[in-house]
Amino acid sequence: MIREIKLSDIEQVMQLWLEGNMETHSFISAGYWKSNAPSVQEQLLQAEVYVYEENSIIQGFAGMQGNYLAGIFIERSVRSMGIGKQLLDHIKGIHSSLCLKVYQENRRAIMFYQREGLIITNEGMDEDTGHHEYTMTWDQHIHIRPYQDADFAYICRIHDSARQNELALSGLADAFLPLSIAAKQEGLFAYHVYVAEYDGIVSGFVAFSENEIAWLYVDINYSRRGIGTNLLRYAMQFAEDEVSIEVLVGNMPAIMLYSSLGFVIEETLSGKMPGNEDFSVTVHVMKRPNAKKQN
Numbered sequence: 001m002i003r004e005i006k007l008s009d010i011e012q013v014m015q016l017w018l019e020g021n022m023e024t025h026s027f028i029s030a031g032y033w034k035s036n037a038p039s040v041q042e043q044l045l046q047a048e049v050y051v052y053e054e055n056s057i058i059q060g061f062a063g064m065q066g067n068y069l070a071g072i073f074i075e076r077s078v079r080s081m082g083i084g085k086q087l088l089d090h091i092k093g094i095h096s097s098l099c100l101k102v103y104q105e106n107r108r109a110i111m112f113y114q115r116e117g118l119i120i121t122n123e124g125m126d127e128d129t130g131h132h133e134y135t136m137t138w139d140q141h142i143h144i145r146p147y148q149d150a151d152f153a154y155i156c157r158i159h160d161s162a163r164q165n166e167l168a169l170s171g172l173a174d175a176f177l178p179l180s181i182a183a184k185q186e187g188l189f190a191y192h193v194y195v196a197e198y199d200g201i202v203s204g205f206v207a208f209s210e211n212e213i214a215w216l217y218v219d220i221n222y223s224r225r226g227i228g229t230n231l232l233r234y235a236m237q238f239a240e241d242e243v244s245i246e247v248l249v250g251n252m253p254a255i256m257l258y259s260s261l262g263f264v265i266e267e268t269l270s271g272k273m274p275g276n277e278d279f280s281v282t283v284h285v286m287k288r289p290n291a292k293k294q295n
Contacts, residue, residue: 009051013061050062067095099136100137119237145194194207264287268283269282
């Protein structure tokens with residue numbers, strides 16, 4: 001069962017913390033964890049901590065400081081048995097948003113958090129250890145999942161209203177094609193397609209490859225709720241190298257969104273509109289280097 005920590009639990013919890021860190025972070029000196037154990041113990045006594053107990057033995061725990069998830073630690077012999085997911089689900093039931101930091105070398109933890117809906121939102125370096133880390137976040141309202149055939153009517157509605165606004169900003173209103181036509185002409189399903197649900201309602205979608213964001217649209221009724229940002233960050237997690245996107249000249253809202261996430265205008269090109277060659281367009285090619293290749 002999952003319950004709040006008690007003072008009598010601290011010895012078992014600290015043992016899990018120390019052994020777990022030394023094993024999963026073998027790229028960091030064991031002395032670092034041992035030297036930090038006393039201060040961590042003090043923090044745990046003041047933090048929001050939940051333990052998973054079975055037969056009076058603590059098999060795992062999770063610690064929170066505000067909406068920051070300090071870590072989930074599971075006893076080695078019972079890993080991959082769903083205890084970490086149960087602890088994370090328990091915390092999600094209490095907090096509407098979460099953030100955490102995880103070392104980039106800890107691929108197992110990154111994959112676990114991605115599988116449970118967290119998204120990489122920033123990259124940096126832990127000054128104490130000199131190792132690169134990701135910041136990952138989760139929002140209760142937004143859920144990103146693979147596209148299903150039943151979603152087509154929803155993404156058509158999202159695309160068609162947002163696309164008309166997009167084209168109007170660039171003086172190309174007459175170039176509009178509904179998604180029912182454009183999806184085939186422009187090869188939407190040749191890409192990986194994911195949708196965003198906001199409180200259970202399909203409210204946006206993204207289509208991408210390993211080096212390109214090809215489509216990104218959000219329901220105009222759900223703007224300014226972080227849906228586009230979350231979809232874009234989700235897609236960038238799968239990039240193998242730098243990521244590029246083409247944005248119509250004049251579409252300042254899109255340019256501002258991509259710029260806020262590290263994209264820069266590399267070049268400006270003119271040509272025929274893909275899928276609707278009767279119209280000429282000018283686009284900015286924006287690119288974002290993948291930090292995984294730089295580290």
